[in-house]
Amino acid sequence: MPTDAASPLAMRLRVPLSLTWKDAVQRMDREGEGILLAVDGQGALRRTVTDGDLRRALLASAAPGSTLADLPSNPPISVGEDADATAVRQLMEQHRISHVPVVDAQGRPVDLIHSRELAGRIWLSSPHLGEEETVFVEEAFRTNWIAPLGPHVDGFEREVAAFTGVGHAAALSSGTAAIHLGLLLLGVQPGDTVFCSSLTFVGSCNPILYCGARPVFIDSEPGSWNMSPAALERAFEWARRENRMPRCVVLVNLYGQSADMDALLPICRRHGVPVLEDAAESLGARYKDRASGSFGDVGVFSFNGNKIITTSGGGMLVSDDAALIARARKLATQAREPAAHYEHREVGFNYRMSNVLAGIGRGQLKVLPQRVQRRREVFETYRQAFEGVDGLAWMPEPAGSLSTRWLTCGVLHGPGAQARRDAVLRRLERHAIEARPVWKPMHLQPLYAQAPYFEHEPGTDVSAGLFEAGLCLPSGSNLSAAQLDRVVDHLRHALAAGASDALA
Numbered sequence: 001m002p003t004d005a006a007s008p009l010a011m012r013l014r015v016p017l018s019l020t021w022k023d024a025v026q027r028m029d030r031e032g033e034g035i036l037l038a039v040d041g042q043g044a045l046r047r048t049v050t051d052g053d054l055r056r057a058l059l060a061s062a063a064p065g066s067t068l069a070d071l072p073s074n075p076p077i078s079v080g081e082d083a084d085a086t087a088v089r090q091l092m093e094q095h096r097i098s099h100v101p102v103v104d105a106q107g108r109p110v111d112l113i114h115s116r117e118l119a120g121r122i123w124l125s126s127p128h129l130g131e132e133e134t135v136f137v138e139e140a141f142r143t144n145w146i147a148p149l150g151p152h153v154d155g156f157e158r159e160v161a162a163f164t165g166v167g168h169a170a171a172l173s174s175g176t177a178a179i180h181l182g183l184l185l186l187g188v189q190p191g192d193t194v195f196c197s198s199l200t201f202v203g204s205c206n207p208i209l210y211c212g213a214r215p216v217f218i219d220s221e222p223g224s225w226n227m228s229p230a231a232l233e234r235a236f237e238w239a240r241r242e243n244r245m246p247r248c249v250v251l252v253n254l255y256g257q258s259a260d261m262d263a264l265l266p267i268c269r270r271h272g273v274p275v276l277e278d279a280a281e282s283l284g285a286r287y288k289d290r291a292s293g294s295f296g297d298v299g300v301f302s303f304n305g306n307k308i309i310t311t312s313g314g315g316m317l318v319s320d321d322a323a324l325i326a327r328a329r330k331l332a333t334q335a336r337e338p339a340a341h342y343e344h345r346e347v348g349f350n351y352r353m354s355n356v357l358a359g360i361g362r363g364q365l366k367v368l369p370q371r372v373q374r375r376r377e378v379f380e381t382y383r384q385a386f387e388g389v390d391g392l393a394w395m396p397e398p399a400g401s402l403s404t405r406w407l408t409c410g411v412l413h414g415p416g417a418q419a420r421r422d423a424v425l426r427r428l429e430r431h432a433i434e435a436r437p438v439w440k441p442m443h444l445q446p447l448y449a450q451a452p453y454f455e456h457e458p459g460t461d462v463s464a465g466l467f468e469a470g471l472c473l474p475s476g477s478n479l480s481a482a483q484l485d486r487v488v489d490h491l492r493h494a495l496a497a498g499a500s501d502a503l504a
Helices: 008-013 021-031 051-059 085-095 132-142 151-164 175-185 206-210 229-242 261-270 322-332 355-366 368-385 417-430 462-469 481-503
Strands: 014-016 035-039 045-050 099-103 109-114 168-172 193-197 214-218 248-252 275-278 298-302 315-319 392-394 408-412 470-473
Touching (some): 008 014, 008 035, 008 109, 021 035, 021 051, 035 109, 045 099, 085 099, 132 355, 151 315, 151 355, 168 175, 168 322, 175 248, 175 315, 175 322, 206 214, 214 229, 229 261, 355 368, 368 392, 368 408, 408 417, 417 470, 417 481
Parallel strands (some): 193 248
Antiparallel strands (some): 099 109, 168 315, 298 315, 392 408, 408 470
């Protein structure tokens, strides 16, 4: 594993054991960190020196010219480069300290963690609640509508349908539940084949297995990171030869950006195959002035806690086909028949959203445009901060698309890209900043190892390459300017260190 280059802070705080106490006091005052890292001739950390250590030494009337080597032996408390924020925090609590050095395999200090950082973890995409939600939730409690269904569910369905320009909507317990029902509504049965984007979250394709069907995965294309039209064409050619024409295509809009609908939908229509548009990550995005989620025969949104708006957990199934949505509502309420008693003629599910959660969703939907704008501003902050940095490319936004930038995502290029990406993630995590790799494609998951897969071009696996060196950065609409600055500072150093390692 490559060794992380030392951070500028760690370099500034390194001092030789031969440094006099007087000079150490001056150095500590100048640095303002309350700690120095005393190293031997090989640069290995031998002890940390705090202002308390120096004060106690001076009060003991040490001889003039005493050096740090004359201090009482005190082996340093440190962690290795693979330590995460949780391990560092536990060490701080155990020893009641506020700084922990990070050392490399040779024992040289390469970083320093402060307790103040760990107390303010920065999340990848945390829920962002405001004042609008409280009004709706209080009304649900005041009217005792806290069980599943109720006026807020009805209102939320109408408002999401209106926002996306789709005729009808059914509020459900999760985006995964919405995909499951959508597949059933499109006629997916045991033994059927279903095409699905490979670069996605597993919730996009697990419902295919719920239906007893067999997935076939389609690669991404470089221009949007979404489903490759070229790969989809070859998959249909294969399916015709193998007599495995798909029952439907699950087309995913990745990380808040619509797929290339003008290229993909005609392919599906030509073969007479319906489309389930998985817009779980892209509520608020647009493609050529139409809302994401409005292109498929059915569309799906997610309101999980990390999404651009949230109901804490929930989803929505939308369609212009009123009969489909009516059937979705029936299946989602245990497929109960319209009778005075509980009558059931088919298998149903407990998939409906509660009135309380729908109230949260109604409040969140009111500020969705502002949430989209803020996430785009977060992305723009990153883009400007790293403009011109070699070896870093952001997820592209094709002409005619408006991405929500639900997550700001990029990919590293050049020698050792994967190792450099991993080093970036380690550095951010040590400083309590959550960042992640890009989704691991489904065709690389052990669960789907036997599923057929079609690359963008023969020999060119785009989604595997994006996973290998791609990363997702903190992107929440509630990130403060100070938090963004903190991420940018650590990321700038991590990228610079990685570039230096690659040249070494």
